[in-house]
Amino acid sequence: xxxxxxxxxxxxxxxxxxxxxxxxxxxxxxxxxxxxxxxxxxxxxxxxxxxxxxxxxxxxxxxxxxxxxxxxxxxxxxxxxxxxxxxxxxxxxxxxxxxxxxxxxxxxxxxxxxxxxxxxxxxxxxxxxxxxxxxxxxxxxxxxxxxxxxxxxxxxxxxxxxxxxxxxxxxxxxxxxxxxxxxxxxxxxxxxxxxxxxxxxxxxxxxxxxxxxxxxxxxxxxxxxxxxxxxxxxxxxxxxxxxxxxxxxxxxx
Amino acid sequence: xxxxxxxxxxxxxxxxxxxxxxxxxxxxxxxxxxxxxxxxxxxxxxxxxxxxxxxxxxxxxxxxxxxxxxxxxxxxxxxxxxxxxxxxxxxxxxxxxxxxxxxxxxxxxxxxxxxxxxxxxxxxxxxxxxxxxxxxxxxxxxxxxxxxxxxxxxxxxxxxxxxxxxxxxxxxxxxxxxxxxxxxxxxxxxxxxxxxxxxxxxxxxxxxxxxxxxxxxxxxxxxxxxxxxxxxxxxxxxxxxxxxxxxxxxxxxxxxxxxxxxxxxxxxxxxxxxxxxxxxxxxxxxxxxxxxxxxxxxxxxxxxxx
Numbered sequence: 397x398x399x400x401x402x403x404x405x406x407x408x409x410x411x412x413x414x415x416x417x418x419x420x421x422x423x424x425x426x427x428x429x430x431x432x433x434x435x436x437x438x439x440x441x442x443x444x445x446x447x448x449x450x451x452x453x454x455x456x457x458x459x460x461x462x463x464x465x466x467x468x469x470x471x472x473x474x475x476x477x478x479x480x481x482x483x484x485x486x487x488x489x490x491x492x493x494x495x496x497x498x499x500x501x502x503x504x505x506x507x508x509x510x511x512x513x514x515x516x517x518x519x520x521x522x523x524x525x526x527x528x529x530x531x532x533x534x535x536x537x538x539x540x541x542x543x544x545x546x547x548x549x550x551x552x553x554x555x556x557x558x559x560x561x562x563x564x565x566x567x568x569x570x571x572x573x574x575x576x577x578x579x580x581x582x583x584x585x586x587x588x589x590x591x592x593x594x595x596x597x598x599x600x601x602x603x604x605x606x607x608x609x610x611x612x613x614x615x616x617x618x619x620x621x622x623x624x625x626x627x628x629x630x631x632x633x634x635x636x637x638x639x640x641x642x643x644x645x646x647x648x649x
Numbered sequence: 650x651x652x653x654x655x656x657x658x659x660x661x662x663x664x665x666x667x668x669x670x671x672x673x674x675x676x677x678x679x680x681x682x683x684x685x686x687x688x689x690x691x692x693x694x695x696x697x698x699x700x701x702x703x704x705x706x707x708x709x710x711x712x713x714x715x716x717x718x719x720x721x722x723x724x725x726x727x728x729x730x731x732x733x734x735x736x737x738x739x740x741x742x743x744x745x746x747x748x749x750x751x752x753x754x755x756x757x758x759x760x761x762x763x764x765x766x767x768x769x770x771x772x773x774x775x776x777x778x779x780x781x782x783x784x785x786x787x788x789x790x791x792x793x794x795x796x797x798x799x800x801x802x803x804x805x806x807x808x809x810x811x812x813x814x815x816x817x818x819x820x821x822x823x824x825x826x827x828x829x830x831x832x833x834x835x836x837x838x839x840x841x842x843x844x845x846x847x848x849x850x851x852x853x854x855x856x857x858x859x860x861x862x863x864x865x866x867x868x869x870x871x872x873x874x875x876x877x878x879x880x881x882x883x884x885x886x887x888x889x890x891x892x893x894x895x896x897x898x899x900x901x902x903x904x905x906x907x908x909x910x911x912x913x914x915x916x917x918x919x920x921x922x923x924x925x926x927x928x929x930x931x932x933x934x935x936x937x938x939x940x941x942x943x944x945x946x947x948x949x950x951x952x953x954x955x
């Protein structure tokens with residue numbers, strides 16, 4: 397409780413901060429074009445210390461989270477019915493980040509306590525906290541689904557925890573490399589950086605970048621959503637043309 | 650070489666997809682079937698989401714049947730009237746299929762229905778074909794020539810009302826079975842991403858007794874139109890037709906089909922049918938095994954449907 401109180405105090409506008417933190421992404425826009433196969437982007441930050449502030453005994457710790465556009469997801473579990481494995485129970489999770497990375501200079505649990513981790517969603521295990529909308533299942537049951545969601549997203553590389561990703565090339569400068577996988581969702585990504593010393597949150601900063609489809613990918617996707625009938629007609633005409641051309645080119649009689 | 654698929658939202662290897670298209674095209678050219686029943690599972694097993702796989706195989710079937718239909722039209726081996734009745738019914742069937750597909754996807758049971766239906770249909774058809782071709786092979790070995798159509802035999806279908814004359818097929822039969830066959834093929838086609846040729850051809854031969862030389866051209870025309878309708882409807886309702894994936898498959902398929910067709914002409918009919926039967930049974934078995942064995946991961950995540 398006390399930790400939370402301290403955190404709230406620090407976040408209040410106008411509070412004089414002894415330390416200042418800035419975070420930047422190496423690009424504002426990541427383009428998904430036809431040869432997109434995942435990408436690494438750089439994250440850079442600076443820690444500035446007020447001249448009046450005395451040097452701290454503890455070293456600085458930095459945690460950076462990157463959240464992709466939120467999505468409503470449904471998690472299903474298979475059960476054995478009549479010898480067959482069939483989807484049965486399900487839980488809905490609303491506004492879950494479609495991508496979530498937590499980068500830090502050392503394991504987040506060594507940096508700060510559970511309450512702070514929970515409060516700010518530091519770590520992929522802390523991010524999906526929104527309980528099911530359906531709500532007829534008990535908390536233990538929901539927890540099973542929640543942890544399955546996190547586990548599955550981790551194995552797909554969409555939830556990432558990198559406890560040693562942040563490096564300090566020189567004093568006051570931090571850098572990290574963020575990997576976006578090939579099936580990374582498009583939309584706005586929010587980068588949040590948290591500066592800690594001795595487990596206490598000193599400063600935060602927010603940046604963002606956007607993942608967008610470009611070229612033929614953007615065109616095909618947009619048309620498929622905005623003009624689905626046109627998209628269907630184009631698909632049919634194209635198929636008939638390919639078939640016809642093929643039939644003419646390879647005419648056997 | 651990788652290419653990013655705009656609707657499936659993941660990159661795939663162009664060569665792998667081209668190869669799959671070509672391999673299935675080869676088989677479809679060899680056996681005179683659309684090959685959807687092989688292509689859809691191949692795509693699913695290679696990681697394409699089932700909803701995208703099913704919806705994208707439909708335009709690929711349009712492409713492969715177009716070149717076939719043109720061929721049979723030149724040889725005048727198409728019963729346009731019969732195909733017309735089949736495809737009006739087929740379009741209704743495929744519209745209801747697309748609707749059911751959307752419902753199943755929202756309920757999270759699409760994969761199950763696809764797997765169970767594949768297992769049942771392919772198992773049934775494959776089994777029947779296996780028996781039939783073994784019997785035919787035994788007959789030829791005994792010195793009797795095998796014939797698919799035994800004339801003069803009448804079944805219950807010829808007692809049904811609403812008779813209609815189909816000139817080219819030299820048939821005077823009730824439209825009820827024609828409509829039922831057309832509608833069920835359309836329905837299955839859009840739910841399972843198959844053209845249905847491997848069901849339609851035997852149905853036309855054994856149930857309606859359409860002459861063998863007319864059957865393939867007619868069934869291809871029916872498949873072409875119902876799959877075109879299914880493509881449109883999938884694009885509008887489920888928005889899961891991936892045009893890039895479809896194009897790669899089509900190019901591979903068209904090329905593969907040419908080699909398959911010339912290869913198929915060198916083989917005997919009964920042997921071809923035996924091979925096709927084994928192939929169909931193998932796919933059925935693969936689906937069956939997946940359903941019965943306990944999966945390593947019981948949970949799955951999907952976007953919530955609106």
